[in-house]
Amino acid sequence: MKTIPSIIKIGMLGCGVVGGSVARELASSGADLAARAGAKLELTKVAVRNLSKRDGVADSILTTDAESVVTDPEISLIIEVMGGIEPARELILKAIANGKSVVTANKALLATHGADLYAAAEKAGVDLYYEAAVAGAIPIIRPLRESLIGDRINRVMGIVNGTTNYILTKMDEEGLPFEVVLKEAQALGYAEADPTADVEGHDAAAKAAILAGLAFHSRVTANDVACEGITKVSAQDVATAKSMGKVIKLIAEAKRSDQGISVRVAPMMLDRSHPLAAVREAFNAVFVESEGAGQLMFYGRGAGGAPTASAVLGDVVAVARHIVAGSKGPAESDYADLGIAPKGASITKYAIRMAVHDKPGVLANVANVFAKEDVSIQTVLQKGRGDAAELTVVTHRATEANLAATVAALSKSDVVREVESVIRVEGSAS
């Protein structure tokens, strides 16, 4: 018979904002966490790059030798909050090979090497948990992995990057241009000095890949995600959306069709009545459509030390319970193996905003271009006169290929001065 451990020793890789918050909680909520986990949780080693003092972490447990943490025979649970691909990947694999369960918040790593890591954990009979990797404190991994496991998910749409949602919220509510709001966000600490990963959508793309893999029980990596950021979203786009009762959000979307899985990060116009439209500032939310449950939404803080630490600690207690019980949680499954849909197959509605010449017959001319490419028009919004005349056409659902052909034809048309923007409009699931 297995002996039940009364203490579970924990090693941590990294001790930044999230790691510091985790360490302090492990210390200050020790009795509560022990009662919930069924064993005392003790942080015994923390790998850091330099040994400078950490608030709330005893100097004696700090080490610069990360390898000694993942190979320590006394430690049975590793928390990885160092981020980045290497050496995190190698250290996690070594921890798993040494029979340790792992809790990680590393979205970039999971979106790239997830399948290898899941397979290694499954083979070693240990847990690999990662609630904190997507949408911070919001429980979304566990609901997808467990609560909805008896259902069939058709689509997942998320606002999973707080920086871009903060910027788009300010653009919408204050009418300011992107560059101005970005500077303000940087000054307030909502955006980094180099904001590329956020504003170009790469951070959201990693999360989209993880959500898609879980939702559709298939293997999806960040490379499978069509990714477009918000740098081209102009104050005019935001104002146009507003005048149509819509709001522009950066959406990470994963959906399935007969052709496979499509995963995308792109600015999207949503009706103001859509549950995601009300998600303001740095908040995150994930909207799920499934056969049985219908529409679900999960809302909360997507980043920050304490919220992310909450997700990490939830996983730590869950994994500790498994260690106490001598069991493990469900493995990842990619049994469905749906495959990635070919590019251009995705069917969506679009809003095309164009500067036009202010002369008779413009609308008929433009409508003709759409008709020729087999893209049907839902609404047209006309704004301004003379040199400032603008037309925004919202289409019915069309393929990306037909839409691209339409935009090319519009650019060559005599009556169109310039196609200024093309933004997806939230429509139905397929």
Added chain:
Amino acid sequence: MKTIPSIIKIGMLGCGVVGGSVARELASSGADLAARAGAKLELTKVAVRNLSKRDGVADSILTTDAESVVTDPEISLIIEVMGGIEPARELILKAIANGKSVVTANKALLATHGADLYAAAEKAGVDLYYEAAVAGAIPIIRPLRESLIGDRINRVMGIVNGTTNYILTKMDEEGLPFEVVLKEAQALGYAEADPTADVEGHDAAAKAAILAGLAFHSRVTANDVACEGITKVSAQDVATAKSMGKVIKLIAEAKRSDQGISVRVAPMMLDRSHPLAAVREAFNAVFVESEGAGQLMFYGRGAGGAPTASAVLGDVVAVARHIVAGSKGPAESDYADLGIAPKGASITKYAIRMAVHDKPGVLANVANVFAKEDVSIQTVLQKGRGDAAELTVVTHRATEANLAATVAALSKSDVVREVESVIRVEGSAS
């Protein structure tokens, strides 16, 4: 070594709307569910009150002998969707005593006898899962039970009854009185012929007790819930709330203070900007405030065959995985044992609407009454003139005892014709 079952035989108690939906899904999604559970899931017996034909359920597995289902040695998992306290309680206990794990959607039973059932399951080493018992398809039990297990929850506020939310939505959006909307809801099937359990708040109270117990790791039953329904909410109350930028919702609230846990179901005014304010019609949502994660919200369909079946099937697959792995999920814990706060201790903001005599000095007079009882006023709204003159006072946070004394004094005041309503106003957590 334990042999891994390739088939898990399932018995079901009850076959109404939810049960029928579960049975059809088990049949039609068999291959998917088997891949996810790690074993084929086979429904082999269904206990019903009469043997009339059920769509999608083979006659051969129907039986009126419920006892034979929970004692069948071949069956390892029981789904209870019959509802009501008895015989559901006795049958579940017998199933557990026979070593079977149980998935139930029975909120009334869990809110009354939950502690006994959890203890029996723990003793027998089997799972008792109940995601479907609160807020239908919305994953809320698992997030509270697992995702937030490393955090400290301070408050849970939920819209957990679709019927009353539908009625209040119509009252708000169409300005209609309660009785008219109730009839309409009954005609549409949103409300039952006898709507008592919904409109008096009893259904929400059972769910509030379950949520409170989970959130605070303590024992809470339906008897601990202060319960007030929506039958006294008038069109005037709704209109007054609207003119103050608020909306009235039936809220199930559980919060903790130094004095213990307070659990309540009551109509409450929320700011229109509150995430729960946008939850319309029959949708449900649960809002959670915790130390680490901050504010979270879970939104979706709270009732109906397919949504509830989604929650049941999620539990069935989770429990089946445990059976395959020879493990079990986390047990319920009431280690914190916070106790129930004394009545009248709860501190809240209130809106008091009263008909007043239209003469000079009314406001000063009314303000004096509040001051005498130590209840401070936040805002005053005056409406109408002459016989229709009305005053609505929104207080700062006050104890229930002070508020009751104020209302008694107002009723006796010369300037107040009648205190027409007293409704709680959402404030801070304590």
